[in-house]
Amino acid sequence: MSLRRIHIDRLRRELNPQQWAAVSAGPGPKLVIAGAGSGKTRVVTYRVAYLIAQGVDPSNILMVTFTNKAAREMLSRVEALVGPEARRVWGGTFHAVGNRLLRGYAHLLGYRPNYTILDEEDQRDFIRLCITDEGIPLKEVRFPSPALVRDVLSFSRNTGIPVPEVLERYHPYFLEWAEVLERVEGRYRDRKLSANAMDYDDLLLNWLRLLREFPEVSELYGRKFEHILVDEYQDTNLLQAEIVELLASKNGRNIMVVATTPRAYTPSGGRATRTSSASPSATLGPRSSSSR
Ligand SMILES: Nc1ncnc2c1ncn2[C@@H]1O[C@H](COP(=O)(O)OP(=O)(O)OP(=O)(O)O)[C@@H](O)[C@H]1O
Numbered sequence: 001m002s003l004r005r006i007h008i009d010r011l012r013r014e015l016n017p018q019q020w021a022a023v024s025a026g027p028g029p030k031l032v033i034a035g036a037g038s039g040k041t042r043v044v045t046y047r048v049a050y051l052i053a054q055g056v057d058p059s060n061i062l063m064v065t066f067t068n069k070a071a072r073e074m075l076s077r078v079e080a081l082v083g084p085e086a087r088r089v090w091g092g093t094f095h096a097v098g099n100r101l102l103r104g105y106a107h108l109l110g111y112r113p114n115y116t117i118l119d120e121e122d123q124r125d126f127i128r129l130c131i132t133d134e135g136i137p138l139k140e141v142r143f144p145s146p147a148l149v150r151d152v153l154s155f156s157r158n159t160g161i162p163v164p165e166v167l168e169r170y171h172p173y174f175l176e177w178a179e180v181l182e183r184v185e186g187r188y189r190d191r192k193l194s195a196n197a198m199d200y201d202d203l204l205l206n207w208l209r210l211l212r213e214f215p216e217v218s219e220l221y222g223r224k225f226e227h228i229l230v231d232e233y234q235d236t237n238l239l240q241a242e243i244v245e246l247l248a249s250k251n252g253r254n255i256m257v258v259a260t261t262p263r264a265y266t267p268s269g270g271r272a273t274r275t276s277s278a279s280p281s282a283t284l285g286p287r288s289s290s291s292r
């Protein structure tokens with residue numbers, strides 16, 4: 001029996017039948033929906049191990065999730081299964097993967113590769129300057145705070161809802177400033193570019209732009225990522241869903257997305273409603289008794 005075979009048998013033994021079915025499923029889109037704590041991340045990590053055992057090069061696998069903590073856990077679980085080879089998997093949060101990609105292509109978007117990343121406080125400082133540039137005496141008029149402006153602009157960019165509409169929906173008492181805020185938005189964009197700085201939203205937006213505006217880049221990465229896996233898919237926003245969708249459209253739709261039961265169907269705020277990149281294929285049952 002070859003080493004590879006032993007490896008796969010071990011994976012199978014440590015999963016219940018439903019988990020194993022998802023882990024060992026053939027190519028094509030997969031949507032795995034199951035309850036909290038039912039072993040969803042286990043499916044994602046074991047599938048990555050399974051694919052590597054099947055001979056897929058780790059650097060051709062993209063595995064994304066939402067929080068740093070979840071990303072670290074995912075990567076260390078894969079490493080525990082397959083060893084140091086796991087480090088070659090492209091894994092992490094959407095923002096981390098976007099950043100890694102953009103470092104190589106920022107020049108196409110007018111940035112230098114050593115761009116800095118603005119944290120929330122930096123963003124507020126930038127926005128305060130843009131508001132001042134608009135000639136708004138912040139201390140004298142009832143104008144949204146830089147923190148609120150940051151939130152409004154960010155929400156607008158992540159959902160595609162224009163700034164005036166965001167104000168109308170969530171902050172109608174500031175609606176009179178809609179035009180000024182749109183100008184602040186433009187100034188903020190210019191300021192970031194001339195400071196060679198991106199905020200967190202830019203890591204997603206510019207990643208998406210890169211894929212949309214530069215077909216050679218989307219072809220390259222669409223083909224490179226032979227397998228895409230997304231954990232906590234219910235937390236995907238529109239931008240992230242579009243990135244995943246675009247990449248998956250180039251790799252023959254080899255994508256597995258994993259989501260927690262109820263929230264996947266109650267879209268709210270900036271969350272995406274689309275799960276069109278996948279078709280239902282698995283639910284997870286009770287844990288196997290043979291494991292651990
Ligand atoms: N078949 C199994 N055998 C043994 N342990 C399992 C099995 N499936 C899951 N577990 C364990 O149960 C715990 C929860 O699993 P996991 O984190 O994969 O669930 P999850 O659905 O991703 O949870 P969450 O909803 O919190 O993201 C982990 O410690 C995992 O190792």
Ligand SMILES: [Mg+2]
Pocket residue numbers: 040041042231
């Ligand atoms: Mg999980």
